[in-house]
Amino acid sequence: WQSQPRKVALGEPSVRTAVARPARPAPHLPLFPQPEGVRVSVNVLSDQNDRPVLFVVRQKEAVVSFQVPLILRGLYQRKYAYQEVSRTLCQPQTKAEVETQHFYVDVSTLSLNTSYQLRVTRVENFVLHVATVAATGPFFPQYFKYEFPEEVDSVIVKVTSAMAFPCSVISIQDILCPVYDLDNNVAFIGMYQTMTKKAAITVQKKDFPSHSFYVVVVVKTEDEACGGVPQSATPTEGLSWLCTAEAYVRSVLFCLGIFLSFYILTLLIAGWLRGSADGLGLAAGERSLENVAGRPRLDSLSSVEEDDYDTLADIDYDKNVIRTKQYLCVADLARKDKRVLRKKYQIYFWNIATIAVFYALPVIQLVITYQTVVNVTGNQDICYYNFLCAHPLGNLSAFNNILSNLGYVLLGLLFLLIILQREINYNRALLRNDAHALECGIPKHFGLFYAMGTALMMEGLLSACYHVCPNYTNFQFDTSFMYMIAGLCMLKLYQKRHPDINASAYSAYACLALVIFFSVVGVVFGKGNTAFWIVFSVIHIVATLLLSTQLYYMGRWKLDSGILRRILHVLYTDCVRQCSGPMYVDRMVLLVMGNIINWSLAAYGLIVRPNDFASYLLAIGICNLLLYFAFYIIMKLRSGERIKLIPLLCIISTSVVWGFALFFFFQGLSTWQKTPAESREHNRDCILLDFFDDHDIWHFLSSIAMFGSFLVLLTLDDDLDCVQRDKIYVF
Template identity: 55%
Template sequence: EATNETGPLEQLMFVDVASMAPLGAHYKLLVTEIKHFQLQTNVAFHFTASPSQPQYFLYKFPEDVDSVIIKVESEMAYPCSVVSVQNVMCPVYDLDDNVEFNGVYQSMTKKAAITLQVRHYFSGHHSLLCILCRKKPSTVCLLFLFGIQMFLYLSDLSRKDRRIISKKYKIYFWNIITIAVFYVLPVIQLVITYQTVVHVTGNQDICYYNFLCAHPLGSLSAFNNILSNLGHVLLGFLFLLIVLHRDILHRRALEAKDIFAMEYGIPKHFGLFYAMGIALMMEGVLSACYHVCPNYSNFQFDTSFMYMIAGLCMLKLYQTRHPDINASAYAAYASFAGVITVTVLGVVCGKNETWFWVIFSAIHILASLALSTQIYYMGRFKIGDNVCGILFGVFRPPFQDRMVLLIMGNLVNWFFAFFGLIYRPRDFASYMLGIFICNLLLYLAFYIIMKLRSNERVLPIPSVCIVATAVVWAAALYFFFQNLSSWEGTPAESREKNRRCILFDFFDDHDIWHFLSATALFFSFLVLLTLDDDLDMVQRDKIRVF
């Protein structure tokens, strides 16, 4: 009897028949229903298997059972019988010379018993039982195959109470507000002090403005560079309104007991989206603070919330298909704090200290490997006793498409690590930001590719947002690399790069970067918000996890 947890109820099957007969050959295909296909706990039954007729059975673990014992008994002794427990994959390791390469197995004459623990396998709930006999010249060999479903479905990772999970994700929103208040207020005080020192001392070498397009307002020396960050605040607020609208509609559907809101599509948790909107607004505020007096000492103000934006976007992508096992808000923000700490060390020690770059590159490579392992095993990887099986899976990976994409991602991260170790860029904050942005783009590309590989669609609205994001980011980066000033050199060298205003005789190239980057981030957020809208009418036990 099929259940919702067994995946799609209808699947295509192809039968190819080849013959050397000169004329057409007729054949008949007999399809019969397998009795006792779904095994029951503590229910025994008899079956017969032959070399030409292997038998298959399905077993579902009860939710309160962590382990079961598989018992096999035969009235006659077969000296070459084997009982094997392994993951379901192609090809099945059902030969004498390869059965030991996957899972666990026992030889058997009349009795066999294997203890199977849920935690050792990917799905933890579904098992496929295959009985196959092979005939040799003088003996009949019975192979008892017990396998595990290779594909996790969203229903397997969305079992916790929705209200508890929603409260968990709302902590992201409240925590980022607290962080923003404690971070921004001292920053505002510091940059105002910088601006005051410039006016009191008359030293124009303290701040690295584009002096050919610096329009003062009150005590602010370059008001245009501050005003251009208003786009981040406005678009961040607009994104919050869009998320709030979706949140209200979803809550109304839940209150009305709408089955499509409760059992279909990706589980809707909006806490991370709210946090992303606040982060976009705070990026505008902190970028404006940096441009009050841009210099080497306060450049990190302009990048700190960019790290958070990139990190929150990656967490949101992961949370979409793993709603029950995502990182807590406290652990996530603690990780961001660690990143900012490393960035401070890089700014202070990264110029000439070899030891720093060696340690940082090693941590970078190990972190990329650890995250790749977590993604490859869909959040279910644990270091246990099956080390040989893990090593064998490296050389013959069951998820080949996922392995190829993750190898490409690791190569990019290793390139960054060795580039930093060899060239030691002075602008460590931008170098760190480049790592985060590249990893976000890689993960987004991985997600979209795996989505298409799972026969899912990208609807017109997210498609338009993806194209708009790519176009606007390309235009934004063009203006970003115009280099109108640079605190990496002396103030006099920086002024050699200054240029006149190009928009309304008020905004320069860097201001246009602010406008376009805010727009690009807004479209990027819309991509994450709408990317899985095509699944709203799909049952969760048919949505693949990757």
């Protein structure tokens, strides 16, 4: 066993080739001022892997040791040996501005005759502003130092590469010795991310007592950790200052200003409409000269049940007769007591409020745990942020993504206030026995509207929770109430013309729960699973057929053992025997188009098997909603009805806003379907106020578009408020 120490002045450049036997120390060369980086590079020229050479670098406050060949392990315990190793020496804090520091290199080996080359060089631009890093492998880790200026509280460390960089780890560590700069220990302390082309880490001054930190770049032994086998390249490191406290305040005020302006605009429009005697509520009813001396109190709903009615035997017969008429009027499907229907639809609101509480509490607890794990471990591969535009606040890593969801909550609350005012006006009209309220227009039921407003607020809350730590396991938080909103909007459209036969809250929410169940199963098990896609496609097609039958016959059919026999009988008598057309042509056209679209979506899912199953499922719901809405508009115009100015303006403006919103949605700043390193290749800088990114703008615009869509549903049939219900067609 042979060993020799070498004494080297810290910072002096030298190159020495030697044989492993005692040698004299290298001569001292002129020093350059602190703080400068010093690298020790070793290349063992003899190929003796069974007798490695051990190098121990001893210096003030730190000891760095490594053997050559350097053995590192990758996935599945695969070993990699490197004959050349280069390490940057730690820079301990010094009291004097210029202080001569020395370090000793001890070389030991069992080999009797091994040649090696020892090189000590200065690291250019060790104090980081912008640096070009030529990291060629795990044996060549590098790190640089950054010192916070007095006026800067936080910075973003950006690492970019024009080409795909070898799978690497970018780590932020405090100025302490030793520095963890190997593939097998770089994740021990500090914050870190994997990268191929891009990485960005937000660093706050308060987290580093010395107001400085190291930026460590380590190439991993294998590229599988980043999802591929990229080519070599030269990355560039840089820093950009984050927003100041004033910028945070400005961004918050910007959000509040945008959405509170809708409150002001609503008040102005409501005042103008009230002054012009055409208000959002039942203005026509409020203007009635039909003064009734007595003002009867609205009956209590506590003892009213749907089973209290329809108890006579001829009621079912009456339903069959009415619902098989070729041309139905709203009066034919609004025969139940208004108290029964009011209670039935209020359950929608109370049920969704209960669901919201029980759903949101564990979600909030879970994302707080996620954020805590990220902060404690420093592993920034857990969450898929847009790191190039992530502004932290307190323990939150991306406050801007959370703040931009404020619109859903504020506009959802505004919609609830609008519905409340409408209901108050309607109840006042009922109290004075207003004829328009009692006999005219689409029957007013507000429970579904309250449920829609609540769902919009919950979408904002759960989207904010998702963006606390967006990743593969919690994406359903962001989409669950989107399914709710799509389902409730379709139910509201159907309820307008079919108040007596619309689905109950229990069955509707049970179906939505089934949709969310499939969403979770699809996210977890759907990727590349042929059996899952076959089962889902079959269920999708069968559910479409059953719903089509329910809509076509308006609930006057039974799902029992004789259903197949009755279907064959109808096909024989109507199609084969006499070739008669469908009795309800309009409904048949809608349902045929709906089945074509849904079968096409099922075929697309079965063939393509998209990775993002949750978005695919949401697309199915949105396509069906848009189809039904278009059918409703067309049939409304065909029936001789008109669209008033306010709903027309809402339709046009909402369509425009939806177009811009979808543009920003499809920008794709991150994606949890890929590895964290591949996801960061999509990261982009802020585009609004240097604080908000493309996805934040999607939040702004989509919340406004959803609010506008709700207003369309609310005001679409205001032209019928003075039309008798037996003159309003059902479609």
